[in-house]
Amino acid sequence: MSALEKNLLEVDNLRVRFPTRTGVIEAVRGVSFSVGRERLGIVGESGSGKSQTGRAIMGLTDPRAEVSADRLQFDGIDLLSLPARERRALRGKRVAM
C-alpha cells in the first residue's frame, strides 16, 4: 500500500469495559472499522456504544474504564501506547469529536 492509500484511522477489536460493583459493563464489544479519505457514519440505538467508541479514539474514556484493542491507530500512530501529552496534542489539532 502506498502512503496515499494508507487508512487514516484503524480500529480493530476495540473494547471498553466499566467495572462496577454489580459486574462489568461492556460498553463497546469488539468494534472494528477503518477510515481512509471517505466519511464514515456510525448508527446504532441509544446506549449501543457510539459515544464510547469516539471517546476511546480521542483518549477521553473515563479513567475507571478499561480500553483495549488489537489495533487503534491514527495515521500510523499507535494511540494506545501514545503518551498522554502527545495524545492531547492530537486532540483539537488533528482529531475532534
Ligand SMILES: Nc1ncnc2c1ncn2[C@@H]1O[C@H](COP(=O)(O)OP(=O)(O)OP(=O)(O)O)[C@@H](O)[C@H]1O
Ligand atoms: N461511566 C459509565 N459507567 C458505566 N457504564 C457506562 C458509563 N458510561 C457509559 N456507560 C455505558 O456504555 C454504554 C454505551 O454508551 P454510549 O454513550 O457510548 O452510547 P451511545 O451509542 O452514544 O448512545 P446515545 O445514542 O444515547 O448517545 C451504555 O450502556 C452506557 O450505559
Ligand SMILES: [Mg+2]
Ligand atoms: Mg452518544
